[in-house]
Amino acid sequence: MSIIAQASQNDKTKLSINGVEFTNNHGVPFETALFAGYHSTLYSGGAPRVGKLSTTTLIGPLRKAIYGMLQPESTEPQDVNFLLASAKGTAMHQGMTNALTAYGSGYVCEQRIETEVDGWKISGEFDILTPDKQIKDLKFVSNYNLKKLQEDMLILQPGMSLEEMYEQTPTYFKYQAQLSVYYYLLNDPEVKPYASIIFMINNGSDMGKFKVDSEVTFPLWPREATQEFIENRVAIIKQHLADGTLPLCSDSERGFSPAEYKLQRAGASGVLNTVRGSKFNNYNKFREFVIRSGKIGDVEQITEAKYTLCNYCNYSSICTQE
Numbered sequence: 001m002s003i004i005a006q007a008s009q010n011d012k013t014k015l016s017i018n019g020v021e022f023t024n025n026h027g028v029p030f031e032t033a034l035f036a037g038y039h040s041t042l043y044s045g046g047a048p049r050v051g052k053l054s055t056t057t058l059i060g061p062l063r064k065a066i067y068g069m070l071q072p073e074s075t076e077p078q079d080v081n082f083l084l085a086s087a088k089g090t091a092m093h094q095g096m097t098n099a100l101t102a103y104g105s106g107y108v109c110e111q112r113i114e115t116e117v118d119g120w121k122i123s124g125e126f127d128i129l130t131p132d133k134q135i136k137d138l139k140f141v142s143n144y145n146l147k148k149l150q151e152d153m154l155i156l157q158p159g160m161s162l163e164e165m166y167e168q169t170p171t172y173f174k175y176q177a178q179l180s181v182y183y184y185l186l187n188d189p190e191v192k193p194y195a196s197i198i199f200m201i202n203n204g205s206d207m208g209k210f211k212v213d214s215e216v217t218f219p220l221w222p223r224e225a226t227q228e229f230i231e232n233r234v235a236i237i238k239q240h241l242a243d244g245t246l247p248l249c250s251d252s253e254r255g256f257s258p259a260e261y262k263l264q265r266a267g268a269s270g271v272l273n274t275v276r277g278s279k280f281n282n283y284n285k286f287r288e289f290v291i292r293s294g295k296i297g298d299v300e301q302i303t304e305a306k307y308t309l310c311n312y313c314n315y316s317s318i319c320t321q322e
């Protein structure tokens with residue numbers, strides 16, 4: 001394979017790969033930097049534009065979608081440090097495609113499809129369509145995603161609306177919505193009305209609790225429901241663009257976890273244990289507990305409230321939501 005990659009002999013912080021410029025300002029090892037830059041040039045999706053939405057953007061926070069549309073496309077070289085995670089995912093997908101293509105028997109892999117809804121192009125790239133026409137998507141993620149999915153599956157109730165699922169079971173919703181949009185885009189009556197996520201786990205902690213590689217199958221939304229979902233979201237975006245406004249991200253979209261207060265007490269062995277009944281999300285209730293049941297030597301442990309997903313959002317530096 002020929003990778004057109006050049007790095008100046010004297011300046012390894014600048015790379016040109018397949019005609020695209022990158023920086024390496026965080027000391028990523030040279031070969032890893034080549035890997036990250038190269039695989040990022042293979043990504044076939046693009047930033048959201050007015051009139052064009054990818055499946056991933058469509059099912060995520062609409063505030064982020066609009067920020068993406070309003071941002072002028074950056075001409076600054078990207079730093080390979082921020083491309084590493086997605087490059088690993090791209091390489092894993094390419095590896096799966098190579099394996100299934102070599103195996104043959106009618107697998108279709110990594111095919112981009114698009115359709116038009118209310119004048120807007122909606123596109124998506126499914127990972128795998130099996131020979132008997134089941135959609136499967138490969139996720140190269142941490143086991144945290146599997147944990148969140150399992151928690152959501154315990155909360156799911158028959159008859160929940162899509163809006164309720166979006167807020168209350170966001171991980172389950174995200175996977176089911178993505179697969180359902182692919183099903184809608186494929187528009188083939190022979191494609192099965194259920195689809196799977198194949199999880200490949202990329203971290204080692206808690207391995208005992210989760211199967212390293214597993215497959216979870218989801219029932220898909222009927223085509224009419226998916227069409228309505230897409231139409232609603234496109235209409236909301238159009239309205240905000242026309243009004244020059246931005247929707248707010250919800251707590252679930254921001255990955256909100258409330259502050260946690262608890263009291264710890266040393267046992268006979270000196271090890272600190274949480275005092276039974278001392279855990280609160282509310283500071284005043286925690287204080288009342290401390291006054292009522294605290295003992296000299298107890299340790300107060302306070303975890304601040306946080307919006308975890310905002311830390312990973314591409315638009316956090318310009319976002320004005322408090």
Ligand code: SF4
Nearest residue numbers: 249310313316319321
């Ligand atoms: S930074 Fe947080 S609130 Fe702002 S767009 Fe991103 S996810 Fe939403």
